[in-house]
Amino acid sequence: MAASNSLTIDCAGRPTRAINDEIRRAADEGVPVVELLNPQARHNLGVSVLKPIHVVYRGHVGSYAAGLCDGITAEIHGTAGWGVADNLMNGEVVVYGNAATSAAPSIRGGRVVVRGDAGPRSGMILKKGELIVGGNAGYMSGFMMQNGRMVVCGDADTGLGDSMYQGVIFLGGKARELGSGLHEVDAENGELDEVGALLDRFEIKAPKSFRKLRSDQKLWHFNKHDFAAWKDVL
Amino acid sequence: MCGVGGVFFKTAEHHRKTGEIAYHVLDGIYRRGPDSTGLAFVQPAAEDRLYVGINCEEPGGGGRALALLDELGRVESATDGAGFIRATIRYGGDDAALVDAIDALGPAYSVASIGHRLEVLKHLGGVENLEDRFAITDYDGPMAMGLTRYATESQIDFTHGQPLSARLHRDLAIMHNGHITNFHHLRYHYERAGYTFATGNDSEVIAVALVDEMGKGASFREALERSVSILDGCFTYIAVTADEVGVVKDPYAAKPLVVGETERLVAVSSDCWSLRDGVGEDIEVWEPGAGEVVTWRLPTH
Incomplete structure (x- = not known):
C-alpha cells in the first residue's frame, strides 16, 4: 500500500491509546508526517514510536510527549509538560514554547531543543545526544549527566550539572551556582562554531559567549582525604 | 499525589x-x-459575621451542629452538606468559645475553618x-x-x-x-x-x-x-x-x-x-x- 504524505489526527475526544496506536501504525506504513490537532496538554501523546516519522503537535502538550521514541522527529508548537522526549534513543524533538521539569531526561541519543525556558532538572541523566535550551534552565539542570552535550543560552539556576560524570555543558548566561564537581575548561577548536551553527538552524539568538563546563572527576572515586568535598554532595 | x-x-x-x-x-x-x-x-465581610466550616463525621449529625450554632449566634445561612456544614453566622463572642463548643459535641465534630472573610468548603x-x-x-x-x-x-x-x-x-x-x-x-x-x-x-x-x-x-x-x-x-x-x-x-x-x-x-x-x-x-x-x-x-x- 502506498503511503500517503501526511495524516492528521484530531485528538479531541479520542483516547490517548488510540491516538498513539494510530501514530505507530502510520510510522509502520511509512507515512512521513502526522499532525496532531487539539493536543490540549494531554499526557503521553506520541510515546513509544519506534520507526521514523515526523510528528507535528499543534498546541500545548502534557507530560512525557514524544517519550520512549526512537528515530522520530517532532515539533511541538506550544509548551511541553514534564519529561518531554523522555529517554529518546535517536531523532530530534523541538519545543517552540517552554518545557516544564525534566526536559529530555536520560536521553540516549538524538537532539531535544527547547526554544523557550526549561524547568528544573532539565537534561538530567543525559546519556548521549544533546539538549539545547534557548532560554534559561531551572534548578539542578544536567544533574548526573553521564555523557552528551547540553547548551543553555540563558541563565541556569542552582546546582547546574551537579554530580555529572561526563559530557559537557555550554552555558551562555550566568549560573546562580555550579553543582558539585563541575569546573570550567577551554572550548576546543571549532566547538563553539558548531554550537553557533546549531543555534542558527533553530533560530535561537546566540549569547555573546559560552562557558564550557564539565566534571572535574573528583567525585568519580571516593577518597577519604577529600571528605570535605563529599560532605557538600547531596 | x-x-x-x-x-x-x-x-x-x-x-x-x-x-x-x-x-x-x-x-x-x-x-x-x-x-x-x-x-x-473570599466572601463579603460584615460586622460580627463569621464563616464557619464544620467537619461532621457522624452521618446525620449535622442537625446537632446547626442547633449549636443557633444557640451561640444568629445563623444567617447554613447548608448541611452531609459530612461538612457550611454556615454564615453573626457572632460577637470569643473565637475559642465557639470552636471549643463545637469540638465538645464529640470526636466526630471539629471546626474546619473560621473566617471573617475566608470561607472553606470540603x-x-x-x-x-x-x-x-x-x-x-x-x-x-x-x-x-x-x-x-x-x-x-x-x-x-x-x-x-x-x-x-x-x-x-x-x-x-x-x-x-x-x-x-x-x-x-x-x-x-x-x-x-x-x-x-x-x-x-x-x-x-x-x-x-x-x-x-x-x-x-x-x-x-x-x-x-x-x-x-x-x-x-x-x-x-x-x-x-x-x-x-x-x-x-x-x-x-x-x-x-x-x-x-x-x-x-x-x-x-x-x-x-x-x-x-x-x-x-x-x-x-x-x-x-x-x-x-x-x-x-x-x-x-
Whole structure:
C-alpha cells in the first residue's frame, strides 16, 4: 500500500491509546508526517514510536510527549509538560514554547531543543545526544549527566550539572551556582562554531559567549582525604 | 499525589464566574486526587459575621451542629452538606468559645475553618460533589483556590481533607500537595509552644507554621519564605488569606505547579491544561522554580 504524505489526527475526544496506536501504525506504513490537532496538554501523546516519522503537535502538550521514541522527529508548537522526549534513543524533538521539569531526561541519543525556558532538572541523566535550551534552565539542570552535550543560552539556576560524570555543558548566561564537581575548561577548536551553527538552524539568538563546563572527576572515586568535598554532595 | 489550583481576579469584571473557573481547574486535576476536594473563597465581610466550616463525621449529625450554632449566634445561612456544614453566622463572642463548643459535641465534630472573610468548603470525591452540596459555580467573588486530595498518610474523611487551617486562627488556609517529612518533629515543637492540632494530617503543620511566623511579626510573604526552610519534604502549597494569595515550592521542586497571569486574573494549577480549561483561554503559563515563593495581593474593590 502506498503511503500517503501526511495524516492528521484530531485528538479531541479520542483516547490517548488510540491516538498513539494510530501514530505507530502510520510510522509502520511509512507515512512521513502526522499532525496532531487539539493536543490540549494531554499526557503521553506520541510515546513509544519506534520507526521514523515526523510528528507535528499543534498546541500545548502534557507530560512525557514524544517519550520512549526512537528515530522520530517532532515539533511541538506550544509548551511541553514534564519529561518531554523522555529517554529518546535517536531523532530530534523541538519545543517552540517552554518545557516544564525534566526536559529530555536520560536521553540516549538524538537532539531535544527547547526554544523557550526549561524547568528544573532539565537534561538530567543525559546519556548521549544533546539538549539545547534557548532560554534559561531551572534548578539542578544536567544533574548526573553521564555523557552528551547540553547548551543553555540563558541563565541556569542552582546546582547546574551537579554530580555529572561526563559530557559537557555550554552555558551562555550566568549560573546562580555550579553543582558539585563541575569546573570550567577551554572550548576546543571549532566547538563553539558548531554550537553557533546549531543555534542558527533553530533560530535561537546566540549569547555573546559560552562557558564550557564539565566534571572535574573528583567525585568519580571516593577518597577519604577529600571528605570535605563529599560532605557538600547531596 | 494531590492537585492544587484556583484563580483570583484582578479586575471587578469577570469573563467567567470565579466558581466556574475553580470547578473546571479542580475537575482537570481530579485524577491527581480523587479522595476529596475542597475550596477556599473570599466572601463579603460584615460586622460580627463569621464563616464557619464544620467537619461532621457522624452521618446525620449535622442537625446537632446547626442547633449549636443557633444557640451561640444568629445563623444567617447554613447548608448541611452531609459530612461538612457550611454556615454564615453573626457572632460577637470569643473565637475559642465557639470552636471549643463545637469540638465538645464529640470526636466526630471539629471546626474546619473560621473566617471573617475566608470561607472553606470540603467534600469527599470529586468537585461535582462539592457542586451538588454547595453550588460552588454560583460563586463570583474575587478568589477561589482549592485542592483535590490523594490521601497518603492520614485517613480519607472530611476532617483530613483540605484546605486546612490552624485551629482558632481566622482567615488563613493552605492547600498542600506533597508530604512533610519532619511533621512529627514540628508538631511536637508547636504543641509545646501552645498550638493545638485538629487533625492527623501532616499538611496542617504548614498552616500552624505560617501562623506562628506571622505571630512573630513576619509578613505573609516572609512567613511563606521562612516555611521553605522550616518544612522538610516535598511540598507545593497554596496559602490564602482574605487579602493575599501565595504559592510555595520546596527546594527540590518536586511537585508541579504552573502559573498563568493576565491583566485580568491569576490562575494556578498542578496541570497546565486544567488551568487553561478553567480560565477558558489559551494563556501562557510558567512554572515557579525550586524553593520559590510567589505572592499576590488581592485587589480591594
